Amino acid sequence: MTSESLKQLLNIFWLRPETALWRHLDIEAMRDFKFTGRSLDFGCGDGLFSFIRAGGEFDPLFDAFQKTANLDRFYEKVDVFDAYDESYAPLVAKKPDYQISVGFDHKPNLLKKAAGLGLYAETVVGDGNEPLVFEDASFDTIFSNIVYWLNDPATTMAELSRILRPGGQVCLMLPNATLPEYSFFNRLFVQTQDPAWSWLDELDRGRLSDNIKQAASDEQWRQIFGSAGLKVHRHTNHLSKHIIQAWDIGFRPMFPAFMKAIEAIPADRLADVKAEWVDSLKRFAVPFAATELQDNPANAFHCYVLTK
Ligand SMILES: C[S@@+](CC[C@H](N)C(=O)[O-])C[C@H]1O[C@@H](n2cnc3c(N)ncnc32)[C@H](O)[C@@H]1O
Incomplete structure (x- = not known):
């Protein structure tokens, strides 16, 4: 049986199924974590991941590629998703099961996309490399999948600990040394x-x-947590070598060409083409994901739940 989150992810990332698989396994890895009290999604991006993780569902015609820019500069490593205008309309079919108090990111375009989802009570633009604008002990729960994009994980961890109330929980995805x-x-x-x-x-x-x-080992991350006053409540390793290698290539190189091909499909044919495409992906993505449910210290990512 295909989980609803994998179905949703294959639908919105149909041109990038490697991303759908990865994010599905993230959702599985963090399944015991609950957003409670005042909550923060630190580096929420366009919010699509957290929306689906919260049980939200989209219309089959919606995808993560509604608003892109600079596709002709894709091979120069430009972020093609950093784009927004008023026409961006996420087609929400089912509201998420909970709300998150604050969505934080440094890209205003992504936050504008996130704001339309009905998931975040508030969105805040800011640079995660700078001291955070939030008060001490002002959050009960924090999720972040961006610490490893920032300059200095020890400084970030100290900031996250500062804004977390005693007894609060942080859920983090962090790269393993492998x-x-x-x-x-x-x-x-x-x-x-x-x-x-x-x-x-x-x-x-x-x-x-x-x-x-x-990328760092469990021991190295635990040292950083300890210095920031955070204790490990739960730790698992997900994303096997196979998944990483499938993702490393994926459909990524074909993305600009796929986008042009999709634009050339007549509007009244798109739903059928997409449905067949997503069904074909499921033949591989569903059994592949099912091989991945074991915690293995050689896996490429850590999922931590920390307490203060
Ligand atoms: C891997 S994505 C994660 C997005 C979302 N949390 C998810 O799980 O799909 C990384 C996010 O980090 C954000 N980011 C990168 N550097 C940042 C910084 N210095 N300050 C704030 N956000 C940053 C990016 O804009 C992007 O949205």
């Missing part, structure tokens, strides 16, 4: 400097240098 070893670009080009593999830089799109650099 992740760089699963990256084709790192293993085949960075480590060997073999020019025959230099083209993998275009496939990597800056991921290794921008965020995989923060």
Whole structure:
């Protein structure tokens, strides 16, 4: 049986099924975490992940690619999703089961997309590398999947601890020390400097240098948590080498071409084409996801629930 969240994710990320699989496994990994009291989604982006995690559902015609920009500069590593205008209308079919008090991100366009979901009571623009604008002990629960995108995890952790009330919980996704070893670009080009593999830089799109650099072992993360006054309540490792390698290539290289192909489909045919595409993806995504439910210390990501 396909879980509703995987169905929803395949629907909104149909042109990037590797993202749907990854995010489904994130939802599974954090299933015991509950947003309670005043809550923060730190680095919420366009909010689509947290909306689906909260039980929200979209109309089959909606997807994550409604508003993109600079597709002609995709291979220059530009963020093509950093775009918004008034025409952006998320087609919500079912409201989420809970609300999150604050959605925080540094990209105003993404926050405008998030604001239309009915998930966040408030959205706040800010740079996670700077001291946070929130009061001490002002949140009961925090979720974040962006700590490893920031400059210094120890400083970020101290800030998250400062704004969390005593007894509160933080749920974090953080890269494991194994992740760089699963990256084709790192293993085949960075480590060997073999020019025959230099083209993998275009496939990597800056991921290794921008965020995989923060990869660390459980022991290393626990040291950082300890210094910030946070204790590990629950820890698992998800995202196997297979999933990372499927994601490392995925449909990503074809994204601009796929977008042009979709635009060329007559409006009255799109629903059928999409339904067949998503059904074909399910044949592979559903059994693949089912192989992934074991906690394994060699997996590429940590999921922590921490308490203060
Ligand atoms: C991996 S996405 C996660 C988005 C969302 N939380 C999710 O799980 O799908 C990383 C997010 O971090 C945000 N981000 C990156 N650097 C940031 C910074 N310095 N301050 C605030 N947000 C940042 C990006 O804009 C993006 O939305």
